[in-house]
Amino acid sequence: MKYLFDNLDLVMQHFWEHLQLTFSALGIALCIAIPLGFIAAKYRKLQMPITGVLGVIYTIPSMALYAALIPYTGLGVTTAMIGLVAYAQMILVRNVAAAINGIDPMMIEAAKGMGMSKWQIIFKIELPLAIPVVIAGIRIATVSIISIGTIAAWIGAGGLGRLIYQGLNHDHTGKIIAGTVSIAVLAIGADLLFRLIERIISPKTT
């Protein structure tokens, strides 16, 4: 613990690096996952192939995926990012599709009956109802990205994982503890934050 407090600046720098990596990966992942989840939900024929392929990618251990990518994309942030985005896809697409499929068809019918256009239905009915489930997916995806991001430090992505690897290599207990404690704080903090958002944003049922 002494190392952590003596080197708080350095640890915080790694912490921010990790946070940046996590949220940029999450942003890119969402840009792909939301349309993909929409397609999977709207076209039932495509649902099986999409979730199947993503499921296989998700099953491959991250270290193995990185090892397979390095010969082509090299060491560094690009490779790390590809892996992080790929793992998040499975979780996000599944939740986006579940969120849309979970909407009661009666509500859509009622909206149609009120004369809403197709886009109005998407933005005013489907999105607000789907968002809490999507947020749950984002929470799980964020936690996995934080976790896999730790591993990605080995391939030069930076972040808190670097402290852990340095500690392991140099048998430096202080660094190991500083790294593990701050990564645990980050992961648990992100989990709690998204749980809170989930609770606030859920439509109130009376």
Add this chain to the structure above:
Amino acid sequence: MNVLDQIRDYFAGNSHVFMANLKTHIWLSSFSMLAAILICVPLGIWISRQLKVANYIINAINIFRVIPSLAILALAMPLLGVGFAPAAVALTILACPPILINTYVAFREIDPAIKEAAKGMGMSSLQRIMKVEFPLALPVMLAGIRTASVEIIASATLAVLIGGGGLGNYIINGISMMSKSYLLIGAIPVALLAILSELIFSFLQRKSNYSN
């Protein structure tokens, strides 16, 4: 020399080294898996009977579960040293949350009428667990074991960092030497192992389902 030739070359001279690494990986994974099942299944059943504390325990586990696997593995080193045993302990801890939570949920969701009927037939509490509740809970428990097994095989790749051995050797060395062939010799078997265990457990899960 292209990558395939390099890989062939490696296997021509060192296939026994590969087999040893593969064996360590499988042994480390299955040992931790078995330990986690032996600890968590009885514990899960016990929690499912403790109405008052169950929620707190499950919430605590859910928070604990969020901690990255590398952090838990890394913490094993200062506490337990290096080698097979610390790696096995860390992997066992990693496998516990999914098994424990699924066991708890599985036993919790059994229709109370079925339990009541078993009681009415004069079954003792142990008989009820073994003959009625366990078979009904099995599919959900196996789903947890499946998740845990994939997680363990993946994390066992990192066990090499604390001297646990296994196929992670090839990946770590492959990155240090920037050797394509080493990276692939490690990556492909690890990926196949994970997919294989996923397939085996989802098959078992389907087989164990009573309603089929």
